[in-house]
Amino acid sequence: xxxxxxxxxxxxxxxxxxxxxxxxxxGGCDLRCAWCDSPHTWLPARECRIQExxxxxxxxxxxxxxxLETALEAARALDGAAHRFVSLTGGEPxxxxxxxxxxxxxxxxxxxxxxxxxHGLAADALDGVVEHVDVVSMDWKLASDVRRESGEPGxxxxxxxxxxxxxxxxxxxxxxxxxxxxxxxxxxxxxxSRIAAVDSALPVILQPVTPFARVRERPAAARLLExxxxxxxxxxxxxxxxxxxxxxxxR
Ligand code: SF4
Numbered sequence: 049x050x051x052x053x054x055x056x057x058x059x060x061x062x063x064x065x066x067x068x069x070x071x072x073x074x075g076g077c078d079l080r081c082a083w084c085d086s087p088h089t090w091l092p093a094r095e096c097r098i099q100e101x102x103x104x105x106x107x108x109x110x111x112x113x114x115x116l117e118t119a120l121e122a123a124r125a126l127d128g129a130a131h132r133f134v135s136l137t138g139g140e141p142x143x144x145x146x147x148x149x150x151x152x153x154x155x156x157x158x159x160x161x162x163x164x165x166x167h168g169l170a171a172d173a174l175d176g177v178v179e180h181v182d183v184v185s186m187d188w189k190l191a192s193d194v195r196r197e198s199g200e201p202g203x204x205x206x207x208x209x210x211x212x213x214x215x216x217x218x219x220x221x222x223x224x225x226x227x228x229x230x231x232x233x234x235x236x237x238x239x240x241s242r243i244a245a246v247d248s249a250l251p252v253i254l255q256p257v258t259p260f261a262r263v264r265e266r267p268a269a270a271r272l273l274e275x276x277x278x279x280x281x282x283x284x285x286x287x288x289x290x291x292x293x294x295x296x297x298x299r
Contacts (some may be wrong), residue, residue, distance in 0.1 A: 049147030050075040050092040051114045052139065054122045055099035055107070056105040059133060059163070060293035062185055062222050062253050067132040070123060070160060071299075072151065074139045075112070079167050082193040083226060083263040089139035090197075093122035093171060098122045102130075116150050120158075129159040134181070136162065143175050151182035168223075180241040184215040185222045188239045192230045193263070203235065209242045220249055227275060228265050238277065244282040251285045258291045 052073040059069045073086075075093035084090075091271055096114050099122075102105040110118060128134065134155045139214060141148050141164060151163045161182035166174070168186030178184070191202030217222045223243055225236070256266050272288050279286040293299060 049095040049114055049144055050112045052089050052093045053097040056102040056126045057298050061291055062224060062289060063251055065289060065292050069133045069135050070126055070131045071135045071137060073137050074141050074144055076143050076200040077138055077140045078197045080195045080197055083257045083260050085260045099126060120153060120154055123155055123158060127158050131160045133163040134160045135165055137165040140167050142166050142173040148177045168211045169207050170213045174211060174214045178214060178217045182219045183220040184218045186215055188223055188225045190231055190235045192232055192235060193228055196262055197239050205238050205242050209246060211244045211274050222253060223250055224253040224255055226255050226257050228263050229267050231266050238283045240279050248283045250285050254288045
């Protein structure tokens with residue numbers, strides 16, 4: 049499998065923010081989000097950085113592809129069993145479904161629950177791995193800020209809705225929408241109504257963008273509160289949660 053890094057930290061986004069999490073970050077992504085804070089994961093990586101020990105700044109480097117045995121050995125060395133979650137993140141993990149199928153059950157056997165962070169567009173790939181996932185954390189990408197790698201624009205609503213139906217086979221599903229100053233009312237309303245049509249009780253996170261790359265500003269607080277109130281007319285569990293890693297100064 050092509051991996052970028054394996055390290056121990058705490059969850060930085062969504063309802064499990066702050067929970068001890070072992071991150072396995074894969075290389076390769078077929079989207080280009082304007083606010084992406086991991087552009088180094090867009091292409092498959094030549095090498096993978098593996099943290100030496102939990103809390104340590106030291107890491108070693110192994111060449112890709114990384115074997116299942118090497119990834120498991122790294123997870124054990126990082127005290128994987130003491131984490132609440134393993135986050136399979138990226139890049140886009142579902143571009144390597146065979147790797148997820150092999151890695152997720154092996155890591156789950158150590159004790160943590162498997163938390164899949166995905167762009168939410170690869171429904172066929174999810175179909176083959178969803179039995180190994182405890183929490184599907186899917187983005188709902190909005191065309192105002194997201195393009196495909198080819199440059200092709202969204203909208204992605206219909207593809208996300210199909211993905212969400214497959215994701216519901218996992219024990220837990222969380223939907224995240226990143227809100228920027230450019231996010232439009234119409235695209236948000238369509239996303240919320242499509243989520244509600246599948247399951248209005250799902251946790252839906254409105255995440256104010258952390259300024260990065262081409263996105264320089266956050267949405268105003270009043271705008272976020274107004275959006276949360278409007279979303280709550282269609283959805284039962286709307287939360288506004290910013291990214292915590294920049295506040296904590298950790299990865
Ligand atoms: S899907 Fe994730 S890794 Fe890919 S460009 Fe968007 S934020 Fe970055």
